[in-house]
């Protein structure tokens with residue numbers, strides 16, 4: 001059973017209990033480029049109380065550096081080493097777990113942020129934002145030259161997805177022996193400022209269906225993401241809380257990592273999802289309407 005936070009003393013108790021606060025971004029701090037009311041003040045309140053703040057996002061469209069630009073643009077204090085995106089975690093996974101030989105490459109379905117993180121980890125790639133893949137011309141195998149050095153396909157949220165990208169990824173995954181299928185995350189939807197859009201999971205779904213196999217997924221709720229954070233941020237799980245809006249990523253992620261979980265209702269999950277007749281079996285430790293509610297914390 002979750003504890004519903006609703007009074008200034010509830011908020012004060014939580015602030016006292018946890019030293020490290022991991023924040024999901026989309027649906028918790030903002031919706032698209034629209035800040036959640038009170039988010040800036042509450043983050044400031046946590047910093048004034050010397051809390052460690054980490055931003056943990058499955059959104060692979062931006063690198064850590066480009067997320068820092070977004071934080072700056074929105075007037076939210078954030079430092080690059082506090083930001084952990086699934087693009088970064090995927091690049092670290094490929095460089096430190098797969099350990100690709102220098103001449104090997106990955107084929108990317110994704111955007112500039114994912115390319116930037118791969119480059120920063122020294123990983124060669126083809127595809128991604130390359131204009132040649134952005135064509136709306138029908139894909140033809142007879143004109144396609146397979147790059148035999150491609151040993152993995154990486155798929156993240158790509159708002160310019162098309163049949164050519166899916167077809168090239170499918171060729172690599174079916175014709176290059178041992179080619180790895182990796183997705184940055186599997187979120188079904190993306191909570192934009194004006195409503196839900198298909199998420200990264202919906203971008204890789206056609207490949208899963210065509211291949212008849214599941215990829216390795218790096219982002220929340222996978223432990224890969226948490227291992228990446230622990231290696232850099234060294235937090236104490238017993239005094240850490242994950243604040244998220246999505247039960248099957250953020251809350252499961254916290255539970256898998258042995259950290260406490262706080263669900264907010266400003267993103268994907270609604271009141272109905274946690275109290276209705278078909279309430280989810282995923283039960284967060286705490287629930288609050290919005291992160292902004294912490295503004296009224298008892299002094």
Ligand SMILES: O=C(O)[C@H](O)[C@H](O)COP(=O)(O)O
Nearest residue numbers: 025026057058059190199200
């Ligand atoms: O489709 C996606 O990639 C996700 O909906 C989105 O980007 C999630 O971001 P987060 O809520 O983890 O910040």
